[in-house]
Amino acid sequence: MKHLWDNATARRLKKAVRKRSPDDWKSSRKRRRAVRSRWTRFANALWLALSTLLVASMICQPYLTDKPAPLPPAIAAGLTALNILGFGILGGMWLRNLTPPDLSPLVNTPAPGRMVYLHLLHQMRRQAALRALGLVGYGFVICLVLGLHSRGLEREVLLNASVACLPLTGSVLAFGVLIEMFRWAVPKVAKVFYIAFGLVLLWELAHLMSRHRIPFPPSVAEVAGMLPHSPLLEWLATDGSPFPTSALLACTGAALLAILLVTQSLRDRQFSFPDEPEDESFHWGAESYVAESFREWKQAVWNDPARYAEYDPEDVDAEEAFPSDAEDQDAPLLIHPSAPENHATPVDPEFRGAMAKRIRALLDHTGFECPLQECILTKPYPPGIMRQSLRVSLWAGFLLPVCAEIASWLPPLYATVLIMASILLILFSLFLMLSPIPRPLPLQSSRWVCLPMDAKVHADNFFRWQRFLFLRRCGVVVAMLTVMALTALAIIGLQHLLALPGQGFVTLDRFFHGHLSGLAICGVLGICLLAIRYLEALRFYRILFEAIRWRGLWKAISTVSAILSVSCGFALFAAGLTLFLFTLGEANTDFHWLFFPVWLLVAEALHQIHCWALLQMARWGRSDWLG
């Protein structure tokens, strides 16, 4: 960057300013030190180092500890590959997190093309070199620390650690550079990574289910007793190992959480991170969003003669607070959809006030349709998705008993695969059911708190849509249950007709009193419904976390802790209730049909209580939330 100006000139200017106004110079130096020594940079670096440590500990542990790898080689290699992939994604994202060299300040200057080109090259090389060196350094230090920790300080250990870490960091760097070259692929690679990791976990679960018979009704203690048999958990727990993986993971997780809270709090106190990308500033985002809605609305009005005739000319005065259509066409606007990219400062408070007044007036306005109302409130889900969800659920209802029956006749390996496929099918249909959750745009994009709207309007609307869609989802679940029962009965009928020995999974006895009974299926689906509602609540969490700028560090920590406690309490309560209902159902086998509506009611009630508690926490955390 320095070649854009002469250092001698800069020095001369500094000297002149220092001579001319020494007090200002001193205060400038002081302020610069404050900017430079901002410890948020340190927190950021620490955050990155710890997260790197978390991943690296998983990668390096089998190589650097004396303990023989407890996993079979194939799985260990797969997990290591996955971890390298994950670490590579981390490194690659770190590399690509660089802001590209900003040339916009040179556009409006008579800078010759060669100078611009040199500036660009210099910036790119400098950034890339720094990041690459940093990445290698992190990996090297982490591996050394792990090596020293596990074996003590010896020359041989140092050499071994270096030898172990070099290919690792090298491969990670190579992968990072590869990702950097194919930026478009990053989200896809990340998805593949998470899906692969999810599949490994599912494999574990299916493996357990095929090897151990799941008791009925399920007992938490017995299921928990089976878990240590999982090689993955064994690997993580490393019982008797000198390397405390689980403790390290726990401490790292706690440290990461603490740093996250601290750094977020610092950000909320208007310390900006130097390398933090300019997000859609809350003010800008909201206002440009509103501006866009207004433009659409106005265009619709002016293009429709009938509407124009109905238009009340008294509203023209109120319109003056907003930009005209002609204004919106031009780039240098006070508010413009691309404003966050072009401008970096918030809009005039007076303008905000005028906008607030106008929005309230519009939302109270009944005679004239304004799409803003629809946009601010819930956006309807895509129309075909519920139909698709119903179709998949019906297929799942048909395939699940069939898979269960086939799995019981197959060797363990194929049975495992089949069980895994069934679980994936259930998950897929549940995700499809989950997808048409109402998506209020400002709620989703965290802009809504900046809109001068009463949060109650949002909340009421949100819950109204949720209830409506929940009922529709219940209909889908009932349909799935019916198909499942009919398929099971058909299989049993076929078994009787063909005089097959009753060794399969689907039997008449199980249909009435076992795994296929109404109670069991209702229970499983009830748990699924609870999970859906829980996930919905988590979406609400995300909104709260994103949308609310917490006041003060301790208030932030206490509020977040309170919210997490509420969530944990909800989860525990739901689990307890599930067990209670199972026990109750076991005792009253004649009233199985009652349990499905009971599950629905319980799931709905729990969800409402959960969200209500969250809202209260949020209100407590930010007292001016409701304006």
Next chain:
Amino acid sequence: MDLWINCITKRFPGIKVLEEVSAEISAGNIVALLGSNGAGKTTLLRCLATLSNPDSGDIRLDGEVLKRGRIDLRRRLMFLLDFPTLLNHADPLAVIAMHLKLWQADRPDVEQRVADLMDRLQIASLCDVPVYTFSRGQNYKTALAALAAVDPELWLLDEPFASGMDPQGIATFRHEGEQAVKERGRILIYSTQMVEQACSFSTRVAVISRGKLALYDTEKDLNRDPRKLDEMLISRRA
């Protein structure tokens, strides 16, 4: 220096922003561009700064056609955007040093001038602080200091009175602009929405309405019929 704007026309998709705008501005003039939002003021300034190319017509500086490729001509003008884009991680003095180098305006006494400007604009206490920490007004002041230090022959400013600068900054701008025009024969063209400011700080007022130059008058002419300007702006807006 003389500036000729010859029948320039500029279109954006679906809209004609400038329509055959012609004007002649000689050295020692301050021209205030007035007009409603979207009238074409900023587009005209961008064309003058070679940030946009007119679809037809041309702009000449002392008879030579002004184009983006003519670095020598572009060094004779500087455009201050309403939101100046500066090198974020540089400090204001580095930004000014960069402008001095790019405009080849590094004169022997320039440091005294810069120190004076920094002091008067009240940004001397920020001279060692990265620009990314600045407010909009401070950003604009930094860019204004660079403009005044470079002192090109043609000063172009977009909405300097609505730039977020404090009264001290605006007073400094007026003082520096007047000095540059009266003592050194520069041309200063700026856009504004404030009619009073435009009348009090200009030798000529140009009103652009729907892309056309509707009025190009001196202050005396305007004073003869003060309602003329109001009627033009208000009637066009309605």
